[in-house]
Amino acid sequence: QQQVKQSPQSLIVQKGGISIINCAYENTAFDYFPWYQQFPGKGPALLIAIRPDVSEKKEGRFTISFNKSAKQFSLHIMDSQPGDSATYFCAASIRGYQKVTFGTGTKLQVIP
Amino acid sequence: NAGVTQTPKFRILKIGQSMTLQCAQDMNHNYMYWYRQDPGMGLKLIYYSVGAGITDKGEVPNGYNVSRSTTEYFPLRLELAAPSQTSVYFCASKFGAGDEKLFFGSGTQLSVL
Numbered sequence: 001q002q003q004v005k006q007s008p009q010s011l012i013v014q015k016g017g018i019s020i021i022n023c024a025y026e027n028t029a030f031d032y033f034p035w036y037q038q039f040p041g042k043g044p045a046l047l048i049a050i051r052p053d054v055s056e057k058k059e060g061r062f063t064i065s066f067n068k069s070a071k072q073f074s075l076h077i078m079d080s081q082p083g084d085s086a087t088y089f090c091a092a093s094i095r096g097y098q099k100v101t102f103g104t105g106t107k108l109q110v111i112p
Numbered sequence: 113n114a115g116v117t118q119t120p121k122f123r124i125l126k127i128g129q130s131m132t133l134q135c136a137q138d139m140n141h142n143y144m145y146w147y148r149q150d151p152g153m154g155l156k157l158i159y160y161s162v163g164a165g166i167t168d169k170g171e172v173p174n175g176y177n178v179s180r181s182t183t184e185y186f187p188l189r190l191e192l193a194a195p196s197q198t199s200v201y202f203c204a205s206k207f208g209a210g211d212e213k214l215f216f217g218s219g220t221q222l223s224v225l
Contacts, residue, residue: 009152032212043116043202043216044155089154096209098143098162099170104154 004092006103013110019077021106023090026071030092030101035064035075038087038105047088048075080110114138118203118217125193125224133188133220135203141215142208144186146170146178148199149219155202161186193224 005024013019023033034049050057050064050073057064063076077084090103119134137144146158157170159178167178175197177189186205190197203217 006154034212034214036214036216041218043204043218044214045216046213049212093212095212098160098168098209099157100145100212100214102147102155104152 004090004101004103006090006106008106009104010107011109013077013080013108015080015082015110015112017080017110019080019084019108019110020074021088021090021108022072022074023092023103024070024072025092025101027092027094028071029094031095032093033064033066033073034091034093034100035062036089036091036102038089040086044089077108080108082110082112084108085110116203116205116215116217118201118220120220121218122221123223125190125222127193127195127224129193130189130191131193131222133190133201133203133222135186135188135217136184137186137203137205137215138184139205139207139215140183141205142183143206144180145204145214146176146186146188147202147204148172149202150199158188158201190222195224198222198224 035047036044037047038044048059061078066073088106093100116137145160147155156172161167161180201220204214
């Protein structure tokens with residue numbers, strides 16, 4: 001019940017295209033859903049996050065869509081750029097709880 | 113502001129050797145974590161701490177030990193290194209229970225040969 005399933009494992013998108021990464025969870029107690037971005041040789045860094053009281057959150061070219069009934073959430077990267085090439089992790093946690101459960105990661109490559 | 117600092121960045125160990133991965137944070141964060149990252153497996157929690165003197169096991173604690181004598185430092189000890197411990201190790205921290213954002217160090221790449 002603590003799993004977060006992420007797909008696809010890897011993704012190649014042309015510059016200017018839309019990148020979409022999907023995650024699904026089982027534990028309905030999760031109430032915080034962040035996405036982390038990791039560049040090669042670096043640690044993950046928080047990109048954007050959403051709570052289940054809203055269905056969408058947008059920050060610049062990055063949007064999280066959240067479907068509470070389906071227990072799914074996704075990251076959309078609009079107008080994808082080569083600088084967006086990185087590994088993206090979805091995650092889920094319970095407010096006030098110590099642990100964060102991570103997805104398995106998606107390696108995104110944006111080609112010119 | 114240094115954030116979360118990990119040392120060393122790279123290390124090669126022989127089977128059976130021991131070592132300590134260092135982690136320090138200067139943000140006065142109460143919660144600290146150790147994760148390992150393996151290709152296609154995501155981030156697996158090894159150990160975590162909610163304050164000085166308090167530690168607990170994560171998903172994959174076998175073969176590791178931790179201690180936390182101060183707020184700033186959270187070292188990870190590998191005893192009797194095995195090839196299965198070849199991985200990239202990340203230390204992370206956050207302020208407390210109501211703060212959800214994790215700050216990560218830049219990682220330690222460990223090979224056990």
